[in-house]
Amino acid sequence: MAKPIILTVDDDPEVLQAVARDLRQQYGSRFRIVRADSGQSAIEATQQLKLRNEAVALFLVDQRMPRMSGVEFLEQALPIFPTAKRALLTAYADTDAAIRAINSTQIDYYLLKPWDPPEERLYPVLDDLLEDWLASFRPPFEGIRVVGNRWSPQSHQVKDFLARNQIPYQWLDIELEPEASKLVEYAETNDQQQLPLVLFPDGSRLIRPSKLEIAERIGLKTQAERPFYDLVIVGGGPAGLAAAVYGASEGLTTVMIEREAPGGQAGSSSRIENYLGFPVGLSGGDLARRAVTQARRFGVEILSPQEVTRVRVEDPYRIVTLTDGSDISCHVLLVATGVSYRRLMVPGMEQLSGAGVYYGAAQTEAIACAGEDIYVIGGANSAGQAAMYFSKYARRVVMLVRGESLITSMSQYLIDQIKLTDNIEVRTSSQVVEVKGDTQLKALTIEDVKTGMRETVDATSLFIFIGASPRTDWLDGVVERDRNGFILTGPDVMHNNKRPRGWILDRDPFLLETNVPGIFAAGDVRYGSVKRVASGVGEGAIAVQFIHRYLSKV
Known part of the structure; x- marks a missing residue:
C-alpha cells in the first residue's frame, strides 16, 4: 500500500526545506512528504494526487504567501481531500487570521513560526492530528x-x-x-x-x-517474440488453452493469439457446474485464469488482444497475418476461435448495443441492474447460467424462449435450479421483435410466436444468447467450411471417399485436420463439434496428438 501523504506548502525555499526535513525525520517511515512552493502549485499537486487515488493525511501550509494565502489554498483543497487534517504555519502577526480560519475553513490547528525545537512545538500537535486521521482512514482502491x-x-x-x-x-x-x-x-x-x-x-x-x-x-503482450513457432493457435477458449498446455508441455514452441481475452465465450460464464472434477462448479473466469497460469508455466506466449486477418500456405510453412500487418510463420496452425453469439436483427437493436442491450453474460452490468427487471433471450445453458447469476441482483429475471420448453436445449440441472428460483420467470414461445430507446434501452416489444399477439414492456437491460456463428472469414480461399462458416475436418473434407483437392500427402486427413495439411481445427468452430466446455478441452488435447503425428512426417 502506498504511504499516505503529508503535503507542506511554503513560498520561502529555506523554510520549506526545513519543514520537510523535520517532517521526514519524524514521519518519513509512515508517510510520504510532498513539498510545494506556492498555493497554485500545491493545488495542481493535490489534483494529481487525487487522480492517482492517493490519500492525503495532512496539509501543513504557510499562511502568508503571495497570490494565494494558506487559508485560500485550504479552501480549494478541502473539496478535493475533505478528510485531510489542516494546519497553518503562521507568524505572530497572523494569529488573528488563523483563529478566524478555524471557523471559516475548518482549520484543525495553527502553529507559530519558528517551531524549534520540533520535538516540543511541532511533533506533539501533528501526532494528535495524524492519529486522529488514521483512526478513520480506509485505504483507497489501488488499481x-x-x-x-x-x-x-x-x-x-x-x-x-x-x-x-x-x-x-x-x-x-x-x-x-x-x-x-x-x-x-x-x-x-x-x-x-x-x-x-x-x-x-x-x-x-x-x-x-x-x-x-x-x-x-x-502490460498484456500484443506482439510475438519470434517470427517462427512450431505451433500457432488462433483462439484462446477452452480448446485453444488445452492445446497450448499440451503442446508446450510436450516441447512445441507455442504461441496463442486471442482477439478478446483468454477463456473465450466460456470465460464469461458465471458458473459452470457440469465440468468434471469441480463438484461445486466454477466460474468461466476461474477456469480461464487457471488455464492461463498453466499455459504460461509451460512457456506459452499469449498475445491478447490480437487478431489474425488472413492465412497463407508456403510449404512447409503456414503463415498468419495480424491486424498490424506483421506475419508469424509456423509448422502447424490450429484454429480454435470458437463462436460468437448471433446478432439479433430487429428494429432499434444495433443502435442500443452496449447501451442496455448486451450479447453474452456481461457480468460487469449485473450490479448496476440491482432492483431492476432483466430480460434474457435464449434457452440454452449459457442463457440459464446468466439468468441464475443475474437473479442474485435483479428484482426479476424474465427468460424469453422461442421454443415451447427448455428441455431440448438446456441441461436438466439448470432447469431444476431455475424452477426453484422465485425471481426467474420463463416465457416460452416468445420473441423480441423491437427494442425502443434513444440513447439507452427503454422498452421491448415481445411477440407470442403462436398467436402473434404483441405487448410492449418497460426494460433497461436485455442480454442475448441466441445461437452462435463462427468468425472464419479470414480463412476464405484456404480452408473449407460449411455454409455457416464452420470448419470441415477429417471425414467431412472427403468427397465421395476422395481426398480434398490439392491434398499432396499419401494419407487421409487426420480426424481434426482440415483440407490443408498442417492446419487443424478444434472446439466449437469445428463442424459437428459438441458445444460443451469439456469437449472443447478434449479436442484441444487430442489435436496435439495429431499435430505430433503430422510433424513426425514433415
Whole structure:
C-alpha cells in the first residue's frame, strides 16, 4: 500500500526545506512528504494526487504567501481531500487570521513560526492530528479506475475488456458518483463525449481508449517474440488453452493469439457446474485464469488482444497475418476461435448495443441492474447460467424462449435450479421483435410466436444468447467450411471417399485436420463439434496428438 501523504506548502525555499526535513525525520517511515512552493502549485499537486487515488493525511501550509494565502489554498483543497487534517504555519502577526480560519475553513490547528525545537512545538500537535486521521482512514482502491456512463457503449467495452482479462478496476458512474465529476474536471476532460476516462495508479490516463491501448498500458503482450513457432493457435477458449498446455508441455514452441481475452465465450460464464472434477462448479473466469497460469508455466506466449486477418500456405510453412500487418510463420496452425453469439436483427437493436442491450453474460452490468427487471433471450445453458447469476441482483429475471420448453436445449440441472428460483420467470414461445430507446434501452416489444399477439414492456437491460456463428472469414480461399462458416475436418473434407483437392500427402486427413495439411481445427468452430466446455478441452488435447503425428512426417 502506498504511504499516505503529508503535503507542506511554503513560498520561502529555506523554510520549506526545513519543514520537510523535520517532517521526514519524524514521519518519513509512515508517510510520504510532498513539498510545494506556492498555493497554485500545491493545488495542481493535490489534483494529481487525487487522480492517482492517493490519500492525503495532512496539509501543513504557510499562511502568508503571495497570490494565494494558506487559508485560500485550504479552501480549494478541502473539496478535493475533505478528510485531510489542516494546519497553518503562521507568524505572530497572523494569529488573528488563523483563529478566524478555524471557523471559516475548518482549520484543525495553527502553529507559530519558528517551531524549534520540533520535538516540543511541532511533533506533539501533528501526532494528535495524524492519529486522529488514521483512526478513520480506509485505504483507497489501488488499481485502475474507469469513469464513464452506464449507457455508454464505449464504457461498457472498457469494463468488459478489463473484467474478461481479470484486471481489477473500480467503476465510477458520472451520473451517480460526485467523485467521478471531480476526477473528470481534474483530468481536464469536461466533455462527457470524451468518456470513458481510464485512470491508472501512476496518475496517467487514457480517454476513450481502444482495447489495444489499454492492453499495452497494463502490460498484456500484443506482439510475438519470434517470427517462427512450431505451433500457432488462433483462439484462446477452452480448446485453444488445452492445446497450448499440451503442446508446450510436450516441447512445441507455442504461441496463442486471442482477439478478446483468454477463456473465450466460456470465460464469461458465471458458473459452470457440469465440468468434471469441480463438484461445486466454477466460474468461466476461474477456469480461464487457471488455464492461463498453466499455459504460461509451460512457456506459452499469449498475445491478447490480437487478431489474425488472413492465412497463407508456403510449404512447409503456414503463415498468419495480424491486424498490424506483421506475419508469424509456423509448422502447424490450429484454429480454435470458437463462436460468437448471433446478432439479433430487429428494429432499434444495433443502435442500443452496449447501451442496455448486451450479447453474452456481461457480468460487469449485473450490479448496476440491482432492483431492476432483466430480460434474457435464449434457452440454452449459457442463457440459464446468466439468468441464475443475474437473479442474485435483479428484482426479476424474465427468460424469453422461442421454443415451447427448455428441455431440448438446456441441461436438466439448470432447469431444476431455475424452477426453484422465485425471481426467474420463463416465457416460452416468445420473441423480441423491437427494442425502443434513444440513447439507452427503454422498452421491448415481445411477440407470442403462436398467436402473434404483441405487448410492449418497460426494460433497461436485455442480454442475448441466441445461437452462435463462427468468425472464419479470414480463412476464405484456404480452408473449407460449411455454409455457416464452420470448419470441415477429417471425414467431412472427403468427397465421395476422395481426398480434398490439392491434398499432396499419401494419407487421409487426420480426424481434426482440415483440407490443408498442417492446419487443424478444434472446439466449437469445428463442424459437428459438441458445444460443451469439456469437449472443447478434449479436442484441444487430442489435436496435439495429431499435430505430433503430422510433424513426425514433415
